[in-house]
Amino acid sequence: MTDARYYAASPADHAGPGNYPLNCWYVVATSDEVGRSLLGRQVLGRRLLLFRRQDGQVAALDDRCPHRAAPLSMGTLDGDQVVCRYHGFTYAADGECVRVPSQRHVPYGAHVRGYPVYEQPPFVWVWPGNPARSHGTEPPDLPPLREPGWAVLGGSLEMAVNYMLLHDNALDRTHFPYVHPHRIHRGYVEDPPPLQIEVAETTVSYSRTFTPAPLAGWQHEATGLPADMEYTQRETGTFVSPALHVDDMDIIGPEPERQLFRGVFIRAFTPVDAGRTLIIWRGARNYARGDESVTERLREVYEGTMTEDQPLLEAIQATTGGGAGYQVSAAADAAAIRAYQIVEALLAEERGRSVIGRRVARRD
Amino acid sequence: MSSGEPPSAAMLTVFSERRSDLVITAREARAEGVISLTLADPGGARLPAWTPGAHIDLLLGDAVRQYSLCGPPGDQHTWRIAVLLDPGGRGGSVTVHQTLKVGDQVAVRGPRNHFPLHAAPRYIFLAGGIGITPIMPMIAVATEAGSDWRLFYGGRSRTSMAFLDELAPYGEQVTTWPDDEKGLLPLDDILASPADNELVYCCGPEGLLAATEQRCAAWPAGALHLERFSAKPQPESAVGQEVPFEVVCQRSGLTVTVPPGTSIIDALDEQGVSVLSSCQEGVCGTCETQVLEGVPDHRDSLLSEDEREANEYMMVCVSRSKSDRLVLDL
Numbered sequence: 001m002t003d004a005r006y007y008a009a010s011p012a013d014h015a016g017p018g019n020y021p022l023n024c025w026y027v028v029a030t031s032d033e034v035g036r037s038l039l040g041r042q043v044l045g046r047r048l049l050l051f052r053r054q055d056g057q058v059a060a061l062d063d064r065c066p067h068r069a070a071p072l073s074m075g076t077l078d079g080d081q082v083v084c085r086y087h088g089f090t091y092a093a094d095g096e097c098v099r100v101p102s103q104r105h106v107p108y109g110a111h112v113r114g115y116p117v118y119e120q121p122p123f124v125w126v127w128p129g130n131p132a133r134s135h136g137t138e139p140p141d142l143p144p145l146r147e148p149g150w151a152v153l154g155g156s157l158e159m160a161v162n163y164m165l166l167h168d169n170a171l172d173r174t175h176f177p178y179v180h181p182h183r184i185h186r187g188y189v190e191d192p193p194p195l196q197i198e199v200a201e202t203t204v205s206y207s208r209t210f211t212p213a214p215l216a217g218w219q220h221e222a223t224g225l226p227a228d229m230e231y232t233q234r235e236t237g238t239f240v241s242p243a244l245h246v247d248d249m250d251i252i253g254p255e256p257e258r259q260l261f262r263g264v265f266i267r268a269f270t271p272v273d274a275g276r277t278l279i280i281w282r283g284a285r286n287y288a289r290g291d292e293s294v295t296e297r298l299r300e301v302y303e304g305t306m307t308e309d310q311p312l313l314e315a316i317q318a319t320t321g322g323g324a325g326y327q328v329s330a331a332a333d334a335a336a337i338r339a340y341q342i343v344e345a346l347l348a349e350e351r352g353r354s355v356i357g358r359r360v361a362r363r364d
Numbered sequence: 365m366s367s368g369e370p371p372s373a374a375m376l377t378v379f380s381e382r383r384s385d386l387v388i389t390a391r392e393a394r395a396e397g398v399i400s401l402t403l404a405d406p407g408g409a410r411l412p413a414w415t416p417g418a419h420i421d422l423l424l425g426d427a428v429r430q431y432s433l434c435g436p437p438g439d440q441h442t443w444r445i446a447v448l449l450d451p452g453g454r455g456g457s458v459t460v461h462q463t464l465k466v467g468d469q470v471a472v473r474g475p476r477n478h479f480p481l482h483a484a485p486r487y488i489f490l491a492g493g494i495g496i497t498p499i500m501p502m503i504a505v506a507t508e509a510g511s512d513w514r515l516f517y518g519g520r521s522r523t524s525m526a527f528l529d530e531l532a533p534y535g536e537q538v539t540t541w542p543d544d545e546k547g548l549l550p551l552d553d554i555l556a557s558p559a560d561n562e563l564v565y566c567c568g569p570e571g572l573l574a575a576t577e578q579r580c581a582a583w584p585a586g587a588l589h590l591e592r593f594s595a596k597p598q599p600e601s602a603v604g605q606e607v608p609f610e611v612v613c614q615r616s617g618l619t620v621t622v623p624p625g626t627s628i629i630d631a632l633d634e635q636g637v638s639v640l641s642s643c644q645e646g647v648c649g650t651c652e653t654q655v656l657e658g659v660p661d662h663r664d665s666l667l668s669e670d671e672r673e674a675n676e677y678m679m680v681c682v683s684r685s686k687s688d689r690l691v692l693d694l
Contacts, residue, residue, distance in 0.1 A: 192375040198380040203412035241568035331377040352483035
């Protein structure tokens with residue numbers, strides 16, 4: 001217990017019941033939400049204060065004045081300094097208190113915790129864990145959101161579910177015929193191809209390639225491909241990190257060009273607390289890029305799919321209290337089970353504790 | 365379309381480790397007989413994240429060899445491994461040294477991690493020879509985390525020890541100990557005082573691992589973490605002496621008889637129960653399976669004596685059964 005730096009990060013990091021690793025980048029806002037005003041946001045088991053400094057960089061601090069706990073987001077931004085609404089305590093962008101109006105000196109300990117921030121538009125990522133562990137790391141690169149050649153739409157919503165339920169749902173294809181029957185093509189129900197699940201240490205992905213089949217209605221409307229033709233489709237989904245799930249959905253166009261119609265559905269899952277999750281999502285496509293009606297059609301598909309899942313997932317959350325506690329799993333759940341294991345291992349590493357009942361933690 | 369219609373056919377799920385074809389972007393000499401290879405996706409795509417202690421399989425024709433990732437864990441686009449030339453080995457390192465060059469593609473499986481670095485305020489790292497590889501990212505992360513650590517790095521001779529240049533900036537936290545100058549690592553001194561909240565990570569040749577295990581007997585349970593590069597020597601067991609036994613797969617509801625000379629994993633595979641596996645010699649831990657009933661005949665190099673006696677987990681690639689029947693969580 002001699003190293004103050006090591007332990008300094010611990011108590012706050014493990015405040016509250018969280019089954020999410022803290023040494024990880026999470027999306028807490030989109031770039032357009034953070035400007036020259038104070039934004040308070042409840043995420044990652046705490047209230048965060050976000051604002052843009054004069055040089056354009058985003059700052060993230062605890063949204064709580066250490067004096068009498070007023071939310072700093074109720075105060076004002078003066079240059080790069082945050083002034084508390086209650087007594088005028090003033091903080092620099094790194095969280096150091098620089099002024100207490102009622103006295104000459106700043107009291108010892110008057111600083112607000114700051115967080116490492118990484119902005120790669122449209123996402124603002126924050127690292128809630130040990131700040132030093134963020135050095136040399138970057139959030140996952142998402143080329144469709146930064147490269148030319150893609151049309152992007154998106155939004156956000158909050159669900160009353162633990163974030164792992166959303167990962168579980170995102171890695172599961174077998175609920176589609178039941179929950180999203182009008183959004184799928186024939187391949188989902190007739191002779192579904194093998195689901196290939198690939199695991200690595202901290203990631204898991206599924207992929208499958210369908211035998212040629214007619215497109216689902218929305219696919220035909222979005223791509224402009226004829227409804228009466230059959231196309232090869234491939235879908236891949238990846239648990240990239242506890243904070244991110246990415247799906248690629250490909251339609252191979254007709255001969256001879258065999259144009260690739262690719263849709264990429266990016267979902268950032270950011271725990272608000274143990275029972276709520278903020279979903280910040282983007283849908284990118286490499287076709288019909290200038291067509292606003294396609295954008296609106298796809299918006300309905302993405303939002304509709306999530307809101308169709310929502311009542312079920314929230315009911316499951318209410319039933320299980322968010323802990324998995326499932327009694328039975330099927331073969332098709334292999335990817336989701338792996339995601340739970342990955343998170344369990346990351347948490348064990350982070351907390352310096354063995355995974356209960358697992359050998360890997362104590363090879364002594 | 366097809367609203368509300370249940371699937372008319374069952375879906376097959378195939379579970380495997382991530383396999384990728386990567387391109388060698390750098391090949392560098394690191395010491396006598398040691399080269400490092402830097403690997404990247406040919407299209408520049410992001411590689412899956414990993415944590416210190418992770419390793420990958422290099423698929424070299426029929427041979428599969430494990431190499432620890434030894435570059436910075438934060439690097440999303442390249443992985444680095446280091447390979448010691450071992451002419452007396454099984455041939456993997458000779459293939460790597462003699463044939464692989466910048467621009468070549470190699471097939472890779474993983475990464476996976478059976479040597480994870482757990483957060484702790486203090487660490488002792490012990491590396492012998494090429495065992496330095498998993499330790500490199502560990503000390504980088506331990507430094508960032510603000511932990512107090514020391515590394516004792518032994519090797520045949522200074523010229524045979526890789527990464528001395530990259531270790532130099534750590535100054536006195538690193539003690540290099542070439543055999544030809546100083547003899548074997550002074551483990552009695554290094555491990556003399558067991559401490560709470562201090563973890564020991566050791567990777568290297570069997571002699572170093574065995575000696576470290578012995579010196580750590582007085583340390584708190586769970587303090588020592590080891591990684592073996594090759595199988596622990598096992599008593600010879602002639603196939604003729606092996607007896608058949610029954611394996612019950614609890615979740616799949618399948619019962620399989622494992623004949624002499626056939627591994628559990630192969631017997632299950634023939635019946636369509638696939639278990640993730642990699643090394644096939646009880647070293648890597650990929651096929652670790654929970655035991656629900658029965659007494660395994662452990663033949664792996666991973667489990668400690670306590671763990672063997674606990675009968676909770678087994679490596680189904682090499683281990684067999686002492687009881688007539690094993691019930692596994694498969």
